[in-house]
Amino acid sequence: MKLFLDTAIVSDIEERVSTGLIDGITTNPTLIRKSGRDPWKVYTDIIELGVEDLSIEVNGESSKELIENAVCVNKNYGNVATIKLPCTIEGLKACKYLSNIGLRVNMTLVFTVSQSILCSLAGATYVSPFIGRMDDNSLDGIKLINDISNIYASNGVKTKVLAASVRDVQSVGVAFGVGADICTIPPKVFDDMASHVLTDKGLEQFNRDFLA
Ligand code: G3P
16 A cells, blocks of 8 residues: 655645655656746755655657657666556557566556556556546546456456546545555545544644643
């Protein structure tokens, strides 16, 4: 059971990574755009925080282009970089090649069990089902996590299930409960996981009683 942070805001990462509870960072082109910064500088800053697993999405029409861009990312960031690829035929071909040469690959934009099967056959390190976006479209994101986890477990698949597009605290517990290996979550969800109104209320009372 591991938590990754899903953001490209370096200050947000720094604050949460300092807890020692975060095992990796995932980014995507939208998160990078929202940071308003040069992607390469963002990745460098994240790695300088001591992050050991950073998902970096690469772009390309063909598997050849995806592979070239992935190799370039790997040259710059070495083993810290996990190459994030879209779950398309070209992405799967690139995944197979990159996994064979020893790179970690995170297959993203996964919405079906069938896609997850292909990702595992392509040697992906992580498969990222987007549970929030499924729920947005009246599909059952948690059921997908459950189905993929069961199929992977019963077939001895090594690919880890990385629940992505997680938008609330409750989904984290439920996703782990049905077999997710990792949840990648926005900083606010991480903060919300630690807090409860009854913890605050109880602590107020205990602090008063300490002083009494
Ligand atoms: O890791 C993928 C995730 O960032 C997508 O989240 O909220 O844009 O669906 P969301």
